[in-house]
Amino acid sequence: MTEGLGSALAQARQAAGDRDVQISGGADTVRQFGDAGLLDELQIHLAPRVLGSGVRLFDGVSPGLGLEPTRVVDFPQVTHLTYRITSS
Template sequence: MSKFRADISISVDGYVAGPDQSLENPLGEGGEGLHGWVVPLDAWRRAHGEEGGEVNASTQVMEERQANVGAGIMGRNMFFGGGRTGPWDESWTGWWGEEPPFHVPTFVLTHHPREPLTLSDTTYYFVTDGIESAHEQAREAAGGGDVMIHGGAQTIDQFLAAGLLDELELHVVPVILGGGARLLNDLSPQIGLEQVRAIEAPGVTHVKYRVVR
């Protein structure tokens, strides 16, 4: 049975992107520092078609993250960024170029319709009728594999609040951003999390939680 998983880097003060996000600086001020632990990894570089890289305690985490994923979901701001709203500029094909790193059907939450977009082995589907519809479409497309909720913060929070998330893994990075996109914002204290594991690695601590039903 498919599990719905979210996996995201986060600052110690709770932000997954810094302030003043824009098309020129999609992760906001200081946001690039959240990913300094992952970019040098061999497991990350292989997933992006590159060679070489480091092997350390984060390698296991990244390999598990990439295993058994049959579909993905993301919010419009993660796909487009810069706080853009309104109808699509269809010349925009995402941050990842002609070879996106997802390799599975990926569902983008939006208020504005757009035809599916295929780049290499990734097809983006634009979902206008809410997270429940995206949940069902991704579950079916995954074919028994897991569904990864890529982000951003608001999308993960929506799935968690709706009881549609099974696992949450936070990669806690020792930086303070002081503002930006905050994760776990204004959620009910009735949402239960059970810690599954914690792994210390260079520049990051990986903490995985199971969502308690």
């Protein structure tokens, strides 16, 4: 993604046709698309491992962000959380 969010999203939409577009990435990617109001849903795959350092997903997020839980799938080593974005 060297030409910015808009270009990346346009390319993904063109490739997807009438299917959904999924964006994978870490906290910085999620924040950029979220700040631009381009997320409908958020999936978090939580694996409790201590990796050292990282970026907090919700640091600096608008207090008006609404997350409605829609699905939880848990396994011994990972929990998959899905939220619908209700406001930004």
